[in-house]
Amino acid sequence: xxxxxxxxxxxxxxxxxxxxxxxxxxxxxxxxxxxxxxxxxxxxxxxxxxxxxxxxxxxxxxxxxxxxxxxxxxxxxxxxxxxxxxxxxxxxxxxxxxxxxxxxxxxxxxxxxxxxxxxxxxxxxxxxxxxxxxxxxxxxxxxxxxxxxxxxxxxxxxxxxxxxxxxxxxxxxxxxxxxxxxxxxxxxxxxxxxxxxxxxxxxxxxxxxxxxxxxxxxxxxxxxxxxxxxxxxxxxxxxxxxxxxxxxxxxxxxxxxxxxxxxxxxxxxxxxxxxxxxxxxxxxxxxxxxxxxxxxxxxxxxxxxxxxx
Ligand SMILES: [Zn+2]
Numbered sequence: 001x002x003x004x005x006x007x008x009x010x011x012x013x014x015x016x017x018x019x020x021x022x023x024x025x026x027x028x029x030x031x032x033x034x035x036x037x038x039x040x041x042x043x044x045x046x047x048x049x050x051x052x053x054x055x056x057x058x059x060x061x062x063x064x065x066x067x068x069x070x071x072x073x074x075x076x077x078x079x080x081x082x083x084x085x086x087x088x089x090x091x092x093x094x095x096x097x098x099x100x101x102x103x104x105x106x107x108x109x110x111x112x113x114x115x116x117x118x119x120x121x122x123x124x125x126x127x128x129x130x131x132x133x134x135x136x137x138x139x140x141x142x143x144x145x146x147x148x149x150x151x152x153x154x155x156x157x158x159x160x161x162x163x164x165x166x167x168x169x170x171x172x173x174x175x176x177x178x179x180x181x182x183x184x185x186x187x188x189x190x191x192x193x194x195x196x197x198x199x200x201x202x203x204x205x206x207x208x209x210x211x212x213x214x215x216x217x218x219x220x221x222x223x224x225x226x227x228x229x230x231x232x233x234x235x236x237x238x239x240x241x242x243x244x245x246x247x248x249x250x251x252x253x254x255x256x257x258x259x260x261x262x263x264x265x266x267x268x269x270x271x272x273x274x275x276x277x278x279x280x281x282x283x284x285x286x287x288x289x290x291x292x293x294x295x296x297x298x299x300x301x302x303x304x305x306x307x308x309x
Contacts, residue, residue: 001158001194001309002045003222004070006063008301009037010228010277011092013059021238021279033286035302038063039092040204040275042224043070043081046157046194050082050150054190054202056096066304082150083107085160087188088205089117090170101127105134105151109160111185112139117173142184148192157195162188163216166207166249187249191216198309200224204275207249209262220269221309224301225259226250227273230280230289238279253282253293260296274301 007013014037015024026032041057051070057063064070064081072078083106086093097118100106108128110118115137118125128135140146142164147155167183190202201220205228206213217223229235229245229252236242245252252258253273263271273293276282282289282300293300 001192001196001198001200002048002069003200003307003309004043004067005041005224005274005301005303005305005307006043006067007038007041007057007059007303008274008276008305009039010275011039011090012278013037013039014276014278014283016278019278023281023283024278026284032284034283035285037276037283037303041096042202042274043067044158044192044200045069045080046196049080050156051080052082052148052156052158053084053096055087055093055204056084056100057092058095060096061099063303077102077104079104079106081106082156083109083148085148085190086110086114087162087190087202088170088186089114089173090205091172093204094118097125097128103131103134105136107136107138107149107151109138109140109146109148111141111182111188113169113181113185115139116181117169117177121173121177140188142188159193161191161193163191165189165203165205165213168207168249189213189216191220194309196309200307200309201269205249206251206259207246209251209257209259214263214266217263218266218268222272222307223263223266223269224272224274225263227253227259227276227280227282227300229277230254230282234277234279253280260293260298264296270299271297272299272301276300 038059039057042054164184166187201223206226228250
């Protein structure tokens, strides 16, 4: 299975358009030893022909143009993108769908709750179904395993397993709508297993780590894990106010229950942080924080990385 990391930053990207924090300011000034990053986007393929997007980032069009395997091959209209798997209704995970609206056929895999939010509450996504056979929506449920199918309906050679990670929907979903949605369908974690045996865990947002999650992660060869915030109070420190990392649904990298410590016992997988917020000090490759994650055996995903599992 080939994995393309097209984007590795959290919402807003790095630098973020309206941010003047130390990281963003120094990156623009060229004085930071760091890589600029687009918003998190990953694509996977078992055969290099049929590709599947894990979520759809607001930077998707630019990311496709930087990735030849995702560009049209034959005919006037064509795309190697067979499907999109959505793990949440966060704007950073769905906005890119609107960049795929040019009457192209592909599949969308998401929970029934997400489908209702997108198709029943937000009419703009109706552009994905202007004509018959445009986008084919498939409902998925936490705890379910299913094959990712090509547009023609053939097995792509990648089996997908999804599980529930949280019960909270994005702020734009009205409370009366939330009351009518399945709580366990709000946020999914993903395990992808290829015919070749390669196994990838994809978790760009993890609100808490428990024993069950650790057991699942130990079965993977590679984990792409929530690296949004270094510390629980990171945004409060930078802005002087705001929410904690946990209140925003992200376990921080550090601290007693942070991911560095909680995942330290994992023996098997290659551990890679992605979905890194622009305020996170580990973006500075000359800093102590970056040295700390590297010493702990973690890598920091960069746009353009390719992995073979
Ligand atoms: Zn910033």
